Amino acid sequence: MASSSSSRHSSNNKLAESENASAENSNNMSWGIELWDQNDNLAIHTNRGIDALDKYANFLRDRVAIETEYAGKLRRLVKNYQPKKKEEEDNEFTSMQAFRNLLKEVGDLAGQREVVSESLQLQIIQGVTLLSKTLRDDRKKCLSDGAMLQQNLSTQLSSLERAKRNYEKAYRDSEKAVENYKKADMDLNLSRAEVERYKTIMTSKIQQSDDAKNEYANQLQKTNNLQQQHFSILLPAVLSRLQELDEKRTRGIREFIIGAAEVESSVAPIIARCMEGIVKAGESINEKEDSFKVIERYQSGFTPPTDIPFEDLSKLDPDSLQDHYSNSMSNHLTMRGTMSANKIKKRVGIFNIFGSNKEDFSDLPPNQQRKKLQAKIAELQQKIAQETNARDGLMKMKIVYETNSSLGNPMTVEGQLNESEHKLEKLKIDLKKYQGYFERANQAQVANNSPQANRNQLQNGHRTSRHSNGSADDHHDEGDDQPDDAGSLSSSASPESGLGTSHTSLPGSGQGSANENAIGEDAYFETEVEPLQPLGTCRALYPFEASSEGSIPMNEGEELQVIEIDQGDGWTRVRRANDSNGWDEGFVPTSYIECTLYA
Numbered sequence: 001m002a003s004s005s006s007s008r009h010s011s012n013n014k015l016a017e018s019e020n021a022s023a024e025n026s027n028n029m030s031w032g033i034e035l036w037d038q039n040d041n042l043a044i045h046t047n048r049g050i051d052a053l054d055k056y057a058n059f060l061r062d063r064v065a066i067e068t069e070y071a072g073k074l075r076r077l078v079k080n081y082q083p084k085k086k087e088e089e090d091n092e093f094t095s096m097q098a099f100r101n102l103l104k105e106v107g108d109l110a111g112q113r114e115v116v117s118e119s120l121q122l123q124i125i126q127g128v129t130l131l132s133k134t135l136r137d138d139r140k141k142c143l144s145d146g147a148m149l150q151q152n153l154s155t156q157l158s159s160l161e162r163a164k165r166n167y168e169k170a171y172r173d174s175e176k177a178v179e180n181y182k183k184a185d186m187d188l189n190l191s192r193a194e195v196e197r198y199k200t201i202m203t204s205k206i207q208q209s210d211d212a213k214n215e216y217a218n219q220l221q222k223t224n225n226l227q228q229q230h231f232s233i234l235l236p237a238v239l240s241r242l243q244e245l246d247e248k249r250t251r252g253i254r255e256f257i258i259g260a261a262e263v264e265s266s267v268a269p270i271i272a273r274c275m276e277g278i279v280k281a282g283e284s285i286n287e288k289e290d291s292f293k294v295i296e297r298y299q300s301g302f303t304p305p306t307d308i309p310f311e312d313l314s315k316l317d318p319d320s321l322q323d324h325y326s327n328s329m330s331n332h333l334t335m336r337g338t339m340s341a342n343k344i345k346k347r348v349g350i351f352n353i354f355g356s357n358k359e360d361f362s363d364l365p366p367n368q369q370r371k372k373l374q375a376k377i378a379e380l381q382q383k384i385a386q387e388t389n390a391r392d393g394l395m396k397m398k399i400v401y402e403t404n405s406s407l408g409n410p411m412t413v414e415g416q417l418n419e420s421e422h423k424l425e426k427l428k429i430d431l432k433k434y435q436g437y438f439e440r441a442n443q444a445q446v447a448n449n450s451p452q453a454n455r456n457q458l459q460n461g462h463r464t465s466r467h468s469n470g471s472a473d474d475h476h477d478e479g480d481d482q483p484d485d486a487g488s489l490s491s492s493a494s495p496e497s498g499l500g501t502s503h504t505s506l507p508g509s510g511q512g513s514a515n516e517n518a519i520g521e522d523a524y525f526e527t528e529v530e531p532l533q534p535l536g537t538c539r540a541l542y543p544f545e546a547s548s549e550g551s552i553p554m555n556e557g558e559e560l561q562v563i564e565i566d567q568g569d570g571w572t573r574v575r576r577a578n579d580s581n582g583w584d585e586g587f588v589p590t591s592y593i594e595c596t597l598y599a
Contacts, residue, residue: 032236
C-alpha cells in the first residue's frame, strides 16, 4: 500500500511538472517563429476570432432585451394587481397586507432585473463593441504591414531574378564572343582588322558578363539580407502583433463573461432579500387575526333574539287580542328576518352596516357606531393639528412682517390668520361634539351589557326580546313595545364590558307570561337558589379582577365549575366553593378560561 501511494504521489508530481512545462512552453511560443509561413491562415483565424467576439456581443444584446422585457412585464404585473380603491377596506387583513408586501418585493425584483439590463448594456456590451472595433482596426493594420513586407520581399526577389537572368545572358554572350574570337584568330583568311574587331567584341561581352555577375551578386546579397530580416524580424513582429490582438480578444471574452456574471451576482443579495421579504410576507399572515378583524369589522353589537315567551291569550283583554297578536307576529317576523343575509340587505334602514346617514352614526349598529365615531375623532384631531401648524406659521410670518415691513405687509396675513382661527375653532367644536357622541355611545354600551343589567331583566320574570334594530320589546307590557334608539343598545366583545344577552340556562328564563309576573320576585329568587347542575369544568388562563357587578374574580390556574356556557356575549357563568361551605357564582370572560364540558 505504501509503495502504491508513493507511486501515485510520484505520478502526480510528474503530471504537475509536465503541465508546468507545457504552460511555460506555451508562454514561450511565438506565432512569428512557429507560424512564419502561415500568414494567410493566421489572417483567417484572427478574423474568425473577432467574429466570435461580435457574436458574443449580439448574445448579450438579446439577453439585455429579454431582461428589459422581463422587468417591464413584472412591473405591469405588479401594477395590474395593485389593490383598487374599492379593495382598500380589506388592507387591514394580514393576508392582504402580505399580498401588498409581495407586490412590493416583486417590484423590487423588476428593479434588479433592470439594473442587470442597464449594467450589461453599459459595462459589458459597450466594452465588447469597443474591443471588437479596436481589434479589427489593429488586425487591418497588421495585415497591411505584413502585405507591405511581403511586397518588399517579392520586389527584391524579382530584382534578384532579373539580375540573375541578365547575368546568365551576359555570360552566354561573353562565351560566344570568346569562341568567335578564337575562330577568327585561327582563320587565316581574315584580316588583322577583322580579328581585332572580334577581340573587341569579346572584351566587351566579357565586361558585360562581369558587370551582370556583380549585379547579380549584389542583388543576391540584398535579397538574402532582406529575406533574413523579413523572416527573423519584420514578419515575426507583425505576426506577434496578430498574436497579441488575438490573445487580447480571448482575454477580453474571458473578462466580459466573468464581468457579466458579476453584474448578476451583484444583485443576487438584493434578490435574496426580496425572496426573504416574500417569505416574511407569507409568514406574517395570521388566520386568527384576520378572523378577529372580520368580527371587528362586521360585528353589529346586537344580541341574538332570545326565547319567544309563551303568551297566555286567556289572560288578555278580548278587545286588544287582535292588536296584540298582530304586534307579536310582527316582532317574531322581524327577529326571523335578521337572521338572513338577504334580509339584512333589504333592512338597510335598520342595520345599515355599509353606511350611515346620521351625524352621530346612531343608525349604525353599536360597535360600528363607535368605530365610525373613533375614526371621525381621529380625523378631526389630525385636521386640528394641521390647522394649528398652519396658524402658527401664519403668526410667525405676521411677526416677521411687522418686524421688517420690507418683507411684506402684515395685513395681508391678517385675513388668512382670521380664516385659520375660524376654521380651527369650528374643528374644535366638531371634535367636542363627536367626543360627546362617543361618550354617550360608550355609556349606553356599558349600561346595556353589564351582567347586572342582564340579571335585572331576568328578575322581572320574563325576557326582553332584542329586535334587529336594537330595540327592547317587553312582551308583558303591551304599551311599551316601541323601539329605542339603535345607537344606545348594543353588546361588547371586550371581556369586562358586561353581558349583552340573557343566558338561557338561568331559572325562569323560558317563560315570560303575565302569569309568571304575578308570581313576583320572591318566587324567582326561590327558584334561583336551587343549584344549577354543572355543565363542565374550566381552568383560568389569566387572573381576572371582577370590576363589573355580577362577575367574580379568579386566579390564574384556578379550577371552576361551568354552570352556564357563553351565549355569544363573551361571558361564561362559573361556580366555586367558598370558605363557608357555600358557593360563589358569577360571570368571567370566556377568553380568560379554558373549558372542558361534560359529554
